[in-house]
Every structure is written in structure tokens, then in C-alpha cells.
Amino acid sequence: MAKNNSSSTAVPDTAWLGRGRHLGPEAERDVRRNLIALKAAGVIDDFLDLDPVEAARSTDMFPRDESADPGPLARRLFEARWRVADGVTVRAQLTTYDPESRRTESEGVHWVLAAEAERAWEISWPSPATVFWPDSDQVDWDHEKVPGVRLRSTNHLPKDDDELRRLLRDCTRQSWFVHVVVHEAMTPDALGRRPITAFLPPSLRHRVVEHRATPDQALIADFAMKREVGVGLPRGGAVVLPPTPQIPGYDAERFTVRNVFLDGSEPTELLAKIVEFAALPQPLPSDAEQALTRLRQGWHLLTPDEELVHARVMVTRYAKALESMTASCDLYREAAESALAALAEASGGDAPARTPTAAAAAADSSPLKSLTKGLGLFRRPNR
Template identity: 45%
Template sequence: MPTTSTVRATVPPTVWLTRGRRTGTGAEDELRESLRGLKDSKHIDDYLELPPAGDEAGDLVFEARTRVAGGVVVRARLALAPATDDGRDWTLVAESAGALWDLDWPAPTGMFLPQGTDTDWDADPATGLRPGTIHPLPEDDKEVRRLLRNCARSGTRIHVVVHEAMTTDERGRVPLAHWLPPGLRPLVVEHRAAPHQLRVVNWALRESGLQVPRGGALVLPGRPSPEGYDAGTHSVRAVFLDGTEPAGLVAAVRGYAALARPLPTEAEGALTALREDWHLLSPEEELARERALVAMYAEALEAMTKSRDLYREAAERAHEALAAYRESAGDPPAGGQPPDSSAPVSPLRQLTRTLDRLKPPAGLRRTVARGPDGRSTPSGS
């Protein structure tokens, strides 16, 4: 029986997005204070707070605009969900104007979130873990399996499992984020497996067909996996945890981030709102929008005028055809007036007159009869 496959939208190459959770309280006030400070210090051009749409329980939305790489405009939108017992989830979507997103640009989280090591803003909603630090795997086997399953459900974060071939010293405790470009640091969550946990990790990953190399690392795919993901390409056989840059692992993570990843369902609405319901416009953008509206209205008016003229022309032709038909059928014209002898004769009328001229005179017409043998005999003979 044939099956129908659903084509998932992918994250556009101009877009940067992530989701997080703010634990604790006071999220709204912290955001407002952070945005005011960022604008005063010229880190962002401007920002705008939008009230919840519809009812009081909706998302609280903040928009911000900045420039990167010498003038590329970046628009960003952060939607703060209503509070729950676990905190407040947020979704951040940013898009550059006419340029592919460069991971060497500053992360858009810096356009909104308070900065500092003690911030409670960047927890991964699927796992509760934060980027930028090392997270040892749990000792319980079932907990390891549950954690790795949750990693696959983390649609916007990139999870990496590193196996320590031997117990590391302080030099080996440098987080992977230290070596990543700014645009990847808020997205990558690093898990460390102790030397004795390799078997447990690979047992937990068995159902997905993945394996972590001994003393190496693996970039975990999301669910569904990005098109082009390959466990061999996105894994590293050996990671030297001696304080030097793990160049192979950094390349694997960057390669994974460059794949066309599926657009998470919960981020589709945020991206649509960023593109179609943007409110924070500069004076130049406001003028361009008004000009576009004027051009659109002028085009619509021209189309309506053209349609009206075509309708009028079609109606006139229909009336002419109806009048010609009535004349050819011998009907008197409307109003009881005699037909104008100078009016043009229709083609049907001309054909009728021609046939009349070709008829033989009445005296020459003879009736043809059939004889007993079936031959024709002129009447009167």
C-alpha cells in the first residue's frame, strides 16, 4: 500500500533560531532592563515590546534590530511563553537581510538576554542542560538512555557526546564551546562520558544505529535527522583532552550546523511572524513600506479599470451581435422603428439574398415524380 511522505520545511540559510527556558521568576523585568541597557550602549539599534495577542495568557513578544559585519541588518524576535512550574519557555528567531547567516557573527541571544555566568536563561527545554559547560552523563544506565532520547527531541540545540579515554585533569576540562564560533556557542550542549561508560552510551544509542568511538566524540542527530547527516562524517575517532583545540570535533560540529536541518514545528509560527508581522521599522523601512503600499494600490486600481473597460467592450459587442441576429431573423428592431435601409446588411442576410437569386423562374419549375420502374419522369409528360 503506497504511503504519503510529508516534506518538512528546513531552516532557511538566512535564519538563526533557538529555544530555551528561563528558570525562576522575574523574566519580563530582566528582559526589559537588558534591552534598555543594550540600546543605551549601542549594541542594538532599537527594540520594541508587543503586548500579548488576544488574551492575557498569550506570549509576550520583544523585537530588536541590530547591524553586523559592517552593515548587514539583523531582525530578531523573542517570544516569552506564559509561566509554568518549570519556568518560562522562550523562542528566538533572527534573520539577516539579504545575506546568508555567518556563524562568526555574534549570536542573537546577545540582543535580548542578560549576559553573565550566573544567568538562568539558556536551559535547553528538552534536557534542562545549558550550553557552554561540560555535563557528565548520569551514572544510572536508564537515566543515560532517557537523557540521550531527550537530546534527539531538542530541535534547536546540538548535542555532542565526548568519551574520555582516561580520567582527565584540569587541562581536559575546557568546554568545547571555548573553541566554537560565536554563533554556535549558545546552541551546543556537551556531554562527557567517563572512561567506564562507553558500553552504556553505545547501548543507549543502539536503537538509533549510532556508536561513539572509544576516546572520540559523536554529534547526535535530531529527530528527524537532517538530510545529509552521516555518523562517520559527524564523529571523531580521537579527541585529545589536553587543553589544545579539538580541531576535528569543531569541524564536525560546524559541518553539522551547515546541514539543512528540519524547521521545528514550534518555531514555524515564530518565523512566519518575524517575516510577516514585523513592527519595529526604521524611518527608511517605514517609507519603503508606504511606497510599496501605494504601488500595490495603484496596480490594483489599474487592473480594476482595465477589467471594467474589457467588460464594457464585451457588452457592446454582445448588443451588436444580438441586433444582427434579430435583423437576420426578420424581427423588427427594438422600439418598432422601420429598419434603416442604409444600415449594413449582415452576412446571413446577404447569403439568403444570394440563394434567392439562384432559384429558377416559377414557369420553369417542374415536379419530379417516380415511375413504376423507379426512374424519374418529369410531371406533365
């Protein structure tokens, strides 16, 4: 039985989430170059390139949600901030990871991208993927976690029945993306082989995966899809696949198109179905929820105003922590003095008295000393 890694919550309407694999030689270099170019062109306001370990150390000393930790396989952490229509700010975080297994060279570098806007996301906004990754066919960043599947091209279904069914299971249970299957009524020409995702609004282009069934796969694809995901594939048509578990509002007939002409023209009916499906509340996978938590709780790229607010909050927190520790030290000293007095009384006054100098020396050797010194830096001197 496939593992269900979805939470009971839906993806927030302010968020854009994606993940994939980069199969090129230097993934982080490709991200870095793209961010530098976009900042120089004024497309983004700013960006950061961080080592995940150092980024975690630079965060608050106070406990955070454990899901904000990128994990031991994290390689680099990139943050970017830009503005879209009406000055709405978008914050995004991309983390690159080593694969869990190095059994094959084809695993590449895994990446997870979470972006969030100040208001509900609009599909006409730029894709966060092309803020971090160059939108070029020469950079191999767009491979799905599901092997053999890419975002920016057509993916032909396997000929083998078992492989086909396995692919359908993986795409509907493991993927964060919207999957569409199109049947080619006849072998298309060069224009017809162009991915339909190229016609989608910018923010949907890298959230949709297109699969193609060849003319002779009509029956086998239809049979396998009915068995694995409960929807059929009309000859010469297309269908948007439902995720597992199915989302509220999905109906196979509602998201099926009977005729798709693969002649290079815009398939308006199918595009409308994809946009409608993408607007439905999508389940939030547990690992996507962790990425969103990292974005919200582990953010480093602050504006000057945000840095000032953050500094004030930190001073208040440190002051409260120092006050709490001071009170604890006072209570500890009082308890120690009471214990010494009781010991002296019980021993008839023979026990050595603990002088204030000795108590101060003990306090100096306390493990709290270094922390107290650090916190004391935040106390303003009296004038």
C-alpha cells in the same frame, strides 16, 4: 512512538533559531536590561518591548497567517535590530511564554528566538542569544527544553540506562540544537572540564549542546546510543548526534572523532566536525516555522523609511477597502429600492415608499458606519 514535529522544509540559510527556558526570577527584566545596555553602547540600532496582545491588535486589520499569532501563553514580545559585517541588517524577535503546566517550579519561563539576516548567516557573527540575554553565568537563561540540559556547560549523561536512553530520544527528537557526546577517557582536570562550545564561532556557541560520558560509562553510553540513535561512541572520542528523522548528508563515521584530548587545548578536529554538521540543511520544526512566520509577518520595529513605505501600503489598502465597501453599499441600496418597488407594485401601491431620508437613516445605523469613518481618515482632502 515519538511525535515528529518537523516540517518538510529546511531552515533558511538566512535564519538563526533557538529556544530554551529561563529559571531565574525575572526573565523579562533580564532581557530588558540587556537590550537597554546594548542600545546605549551602540551595539544594536533599536529595540521594542511589547505586550503580545497589544502587538497583535496593532497589526493590519487584514487576515494574516494564523501561525503569526504568538498564542495565549505568550508573556512579552521583544524585537531588536542590529547590523553585522558590511552593514547587513539582522532582525530578531524573542517571545517569552508561561509553561503549559505549572506542576513543578523548575519549568521556569520558556522563550523562543528567531533571527533573520538580509543574506546568508555567517557563524562569525554575534549570537542573537546574547543580544537578548546577558552572556553571564549569573543569569539562568540557557536551559534546554529537554529537562536537565544546558547550553553553556557540559552535561553529564545519566547513570541510569533508562534515563540515558530517554535523554537521547528527547534530544534527537525535540531539540532545535546540535548535540555532541564526548567520552572522557580519564577524569579531566579543571581545564579539561571547560565546555568545548567555548571554542566555537560566536553564532554556534548557543546552538550546540555538549554531553559528557564519564570514563566508566564507555560501554553503557555506546550501547544506548547505538540502540536509540544508531551511532556509537568511541572510547576517548566524540560524535555529533543525528536528529530524528536523519538529515541528508549525515554519516556517522563522517561526524565521529576517535580521539579528543580534554586538557584545555582547542579540539580542532571535533570543532571542524561540528561546523560541518551545522552547515548541512537542517529540518525546520513546525514550531520553529511558526516563530519564523511571526518574525516575518508580525514585525513592528520599522526604520523611518520602512514606516513611510508601510504607511503608503496601508493607505492604498484602506482606500481599496473603502472603495469596495462603497460599491457594496450602492449595490445594497439598489437592491433595496428594487425590492420596495416590486413590493409596491404587488400591493397595488399601498406599501409605504422608502424615502431617501429613511434610506440615509438606515445607512447611519449600519455596522459599517464606524469602520467607514475610520477608513475615511486616510482619504486626503481635495485642495
